[in-house]
Amino acid sequence: MTTQIILPIDQSEVQALSKSKNEPEWLSSLRLEALTLAGQLDYPKLEKTNLNRWSIDSYGKYKSSDSIKSLADLPQKFQTSLQDQKDNLLVQRNSNVVFQTLSDELTKQGVIFTDLETAAKEHSELVQKYFMQAVKKDENQLTAIHTSLWSGGVFLYVPKNVQVEIPLQVLFLNEDDTSIFSPHVLIVAESNSSVSYVDHVTSEGVANDLVHNSIVEVFVKPGAKVQFSTLHNLNGKITDLSYRRAVVENDGSIEWIIGEMNDGNCMSDTSSILKGNGSTSDAKIVCIGTNDQKLNITTNATHFGKSSDSDMITRAVMNDNSTAIINGVTKIEHGAKNANGEQTEKVLMLSPTARGDANPMLLIDEDEVTAGHAASVGQVDKNQIYYLMSRGISKETAERLIIYGFLAPVVSQIPIKQVADQLQALIEGKLER
Template sequence: MTEQAILPIDLASVTELSKVKGEPEWMTTLRSEATELARSLELPKLEKTRVDRWDVHAYGSYKSSAAIASISELPESVQSFVTNDNVVIQRNSDAVYTNLSEELAAQGVIFTDLGYALQSHGELVRKHFMTVVRKDENQLTALHAALWSGGVFLYVPKNVNVSIPLQALFLSEDHDARFVPHVLIVAEDNSSVTYVDHLLSTASATGAKLTHNGIVEVVVGAGATVNVASVHGLNENVTDLSYRRATVAQDATVNFVVGDMSDGNGMSDTTAILNGNGSNSDTKIVLVGSGEQKLSVTTNTVHIGKMSSSDMITRAVMRDSSSAIINGITKIEKGSTGANGQQTEKVLMLSPSARGDANPILLIDEDDVKAGHAASVGQVNPEQVHYMMSRGIAREEAHRLITFGFLAPVVSEIPVEAIQTALQNLIERKLGQ
């Protein structure tokens, strides 16, 4: 069977849905071009991971859900992840609730679902959509460009500082419904904003397979600061494929915090491209692997501007027979004098059957730079357990405290206390506690 034959995509249905939704002609054309590209491009080649053996083509069909008036209409199990204010909520294939305070709207801030933004802010979306992550990079990016639905558009004008975190919830309740959200964040010069999202699934784990193919694009203007926090808690029948990428201008900063608590196979690529002089990035990722789960997690920083600075930290806990390939890549281009790139990957294995590979990579084409890396893979230190047990703490509780202490440096970076708590609850669930 050819790869073309198994692709979940049809040019006629893609263009017809685009027209039915009233999308502008340029988006219909983009979807059509991406459809053709998907037939010729290959899946990404991941380090020591055969993504072609995963369920990466289970996209289902587009299914919209009825609008809701408040979060009280959501399942109780997910209501604690968001508030009624300054939030976008998507159920299955499309948004059902959006809210932005009048104060922020008066300052020119746009925070809405991407489908609506196409109608109301079409040229602004067109300027940036699929420019940070290109549709022709591989088969996954082409499929995303062709099939995306829902998502978020966040725009912050020049010199506007948003002090309240803006939130989004992407909820999959039906594994037969397409789940391909696109997040586009644009922060103009000297602005600042914090964006937090959750991806959750409530569908039965015994049901159909589903592919989540999500992209987050972040455009950070000169002197701006953007904080992006994302927590994933998708069930074992969902293959989680995520690209997060930011372009960072002069004296600007992007900070990523990611909590990967999904139960299915997953691939993520979180990249900061430091184009401007004095640009900065900080990426922190925490993940817990369980069952037979297979994960490929890459953090990547490309230094182009002079005096640019980056720090990447990944902490992984692996249990049962799960496995993870964790790559940290710092690329310092020729001419990026004064750059400073640091990275750390640490893996804690709670089972003799678990596997974690930490691969720190430095690619340096400039002499006048600083760069460093650290990596470790190991099990819980028995001396630490013995010390805690000698003070009256049970062995199971000692393991729990050591594990949470290992993950705490990342969890504590989540910018909203309630979301920190939600992430901790997901960690406890994954650790079987």
Template sequence: MTTQTILPVDTESIQNISKRNNEPSWLTELRINALKLASQLELPRLEKTRIDRWNTQAYGTYQDYDVIESLEKLPASVQDLIKDQEVEGNLIVQHNSGVVYTKLSSELAAQGVIFKDLHTAARENEELVKSYLHKAIEVDENLITSLHAALWNGGVFLYVPKNVEITIPLQAIYLTDKGQATFAPHILIIADTNSTVTYVDNYVSGELDGEVLHNGSVEIFVKAGAKVRYATVHQMSSEVTDLSYRRAIVENDGVIEWIVGEMNAGNTMSDTNSILKGNGSSSDSKVIAVGSGSQKLNYTTRAQHFGKNTPSQMITRAVLREQSTAIINGITKIEHGASKADGQQTEKVLMLSPKARGDANPILLIDEDDVTAGHAASVGQVNAEQVYYLMSRGITRTEAEALIIYGFLAPVVSQIPLKGLQTQLQSLVERKLGR
């Protein structure tokens, strides 16, 4: 059986979409070639997860959109999110198939910062986009990546020039609320030499009239001495199947920091990968996840060490309730020649129900002698003795379990340097736990 029968579009549709967005010819050709590749590729094979049983067909169709001048025209849920996050003038909003709002402060624009939707950047910053697009996450990796390359829409292009340090977060919101609309944003970030930037985004869903597949990609290029902090929160409903690839290529003395909040209600696969290419490059990954209902979750965090003296740290903590299941993978790969590398990882899963299932898989792959590496993993139920102890102090069982859960997640949440994001994640955890 081939995958050709499940392709969601044909070549003519791709050409029409590209023409509607006034894309350059090289991008149209790239999309068409990606679609051809998709007919020959298969779905990725995930550890202990049958992704072929998920709804990976709900791409819908490309929907036209209208650009808005005021945030007041956005749905109330998005306005509340903007208010809670205290956006300070640097914001992009995607609504279903396209970016409807873009704002960059005059101060950052004057420093040469580029922050716009990727369609526009492909026209206005053609050589820059062409040099980096699909270079971290390649088109031919699997069916998901090839279809993303063919169908991506909206998204963000962020370029930070050499020696520019941005002290306030740049933010984006991705909203899906139409079941028939293709929703596949692509984020492309380039931090030039010795620059610093924090980027925060939220993926949310409104009331949907059908199922949606989010097929998203994030590519980050961290040049020598640059520092990128990427924070993302996914809080989409059970009608949304979420497939996300994130990858950073880090050069000499560069730093990538990932902060990932997985708060979806639907089936979710995410793969977050730091490629430590340069000497002295480093990565720090923090993932917090809560599963509920009958969710199927598969989270993989990777660090691949090529350069010398490259430290990586991964921390993942997941809480599972009801019948949810999760596969948590941590993979540290130290290549031959990456001497003095240091790869550390911790995966912990807390199950709140006897029907919940969690699996933590720490993996170390080491091809160099002069390195340091370590891992820790645990999977278990809420400690009954801890619950009893707290109840003996006059605390109800519900409150006792909540305190234990917050204590379990606190080592990750407390390390998040963005106070607004800390508050948001705490609120989402309470909501996911039904409290």
């Protein structure tokens, strides 16, 4: 027996959205198929987290924002986050992309860096080949809803043998809690190419509940290298639901750098499918919880390829009455000989009422492999605080030094200085509230 679920959107809204964008038939049909599925599917089943208790029904309506001529039309603090980069930028404001630029050099090399809506029309066959293929529309109700109402987004395509030296940057900004804010990022790196992508997901002046339901899909072809960095600092009224997934072929590599600095509830699922022989995945994740915030952070690596390698490092700092469920899953499939999977999850609790749970999992179906995990949950060591205070350091400063030291294994390894600096600033800002 199938239970009909009442959805926060209806068919007429989805049809109007697709028509307003003049989308190709395959995409219009996909939206409606996904909406039907959404009415039949349940929320994802998360470790020790019940999404039914979260406020995740407020998606808003599609609203078009006017294009801007330059970054000077944005509030100053958002201009700063883009680090004065003049080219290779894209800005989404609420429901749609309002600014984008790509250097002539990259354009001549065949790089495509544009909003996904435009790409679906101008590069229809290419987008259709990959869109909702790493993350499937029928995985759960959240992925189905996203497929039906996503807007704006990014399409990044790097041709074979092209090396993109400068990071491509994206700002996803929400300033309207009645506007859909569900971008989709699609990245395709062809054989032996390389690219670094950086985005910042943020909000300003949101006073009512809103859901940010986003999906990232990355396809790494043989020998290609993709570095994906994202910093999320949405305010307390926005619930952040994010799926990120990479499919990595022979000798390809994906590097995830993720800062979960939101003030509201957050579900984050970052996965690497190591499909090819010699494929690699490296994930570095930092999150901080405050007030009554609830976090469910999952990192996955699934090994199919021989001699594939994965490494995950997650650090969570929890304060006040916040709670965190930190999951690490390494799955080595039968036939993935000589695969190696390592993971570390650590939670530091600053308050006696904060809660943290680290759940490392190794699922091994092959004998000739190496794998390991480490996990810990604990409070700030009082002996360390006393030692620092005995050296003339105040208690508050001592605690901050210990926290920064706890996060250093992730922050210090971030290879892009601007991302490391921005993450450090967000960490300091959240801890000082």
